[in-house]
Amino acid sequence: MASTGFRILCLMAVLCVVMPISSATVYTVGDTAGWSLGVDYSTWTSDKTFVVGDSLVFNYGSSHTVDEVSSTDYSSCAVGNAINSDSSGATTIPLKTAGTHYFVCGVTSHCSNGMKLAVTVKADSSSATPSPDTSGSGSASPSGGSTGTGSTATPATRTPSSHVPENNASSRTALTMMSGVLAALVGWFGFYVLVVS
The missing domain is CATH 1.10.287 (Helix Hairpins)
Known part of the structure; x- marks a missing residue:
């Protein structure tokens, strides 16, 4: 026995x-540089594969925001119709839907100076069939459930390798x-x- x-x-x-x-993988946007001016976010995303269930963590100073916008607003750097906006300094965005999600800094001229990010999210093959979202209109709000400025977000606890x-x-x-x-x-x-x- x-x-x-x-x-x-x-x-x-x-x-x-x-x-x-x-x-799921938690990506710190811009790695150690964070969400700021002077970072090439197209290069940053080029070696990454984003999948439904992953999260983006934006770390930034008080002079920046994270605004989720449509494809059209991303191209023109317009923030008047932002889907979500946060200025807490640490914003976590869970990637809940497949498709391309667009983010910009809402501070005047920051987006036009390169502070913008487009992330293409693939469907996780182990999940149910999510509907593609190419406009960015159906994606998640920052953690904490608030989309207004001053919401509190939970910072990530790990950062993936760069590849x-x-x-x-x-x-x-x-x-x-x-x-x-x-x-x-x-x-x-x-x-x-x-x-x-």
């Missing part, structure tokens, strides 16, 4: 494997499938040890 300590250890192992594995492989979605699917198989095997082993022994 197995000892109580061994049974507890097996139960803990089962729980560790069965707990959901998050494959995310192009096959990110298929890697996530494979990881999810392997995790499920491993969880089933460990679960059956734990069940056997706890019940049969």
Whole structure:
């Protein structure tokens, strides 16, 4: 008969494997430079693959804002019809829908001087079929649920490496499938040890 300590250890192992594995990536916009003037955000996005479930973290000073805008407003640097706007200094935007999302700084001339970001988000193959959003109108508000200025956002706790492989979605699917198989095997082993022994 197995000892109580061994049974507890097996139960803990089962729980560790069965707990959901998050494959979402948190991207700090501009990396260490943050959301500011003088950063080439087109280059910053060029080696990244954004997937539904990922998040963008904008870190910036009090002289900047993060405004989510439509494609047309992005091209013309217009902020009068912003979908969401935040000036808290740390804005987290969860990428909930596939499509292209557009962000600009709403301070006069900052957008026209390059402080603008377009992020193309791919559907996560492990999620239900999200509808594409090419206008930026259906994307998420900054964390905290407020879209007005002065909202409080939660800063990210990790920053990904500067390169995310192009096959990110298929890697996530494979990881999810392997995790499920491993969880089933460990679960059956734990069940056997706890019940049969």
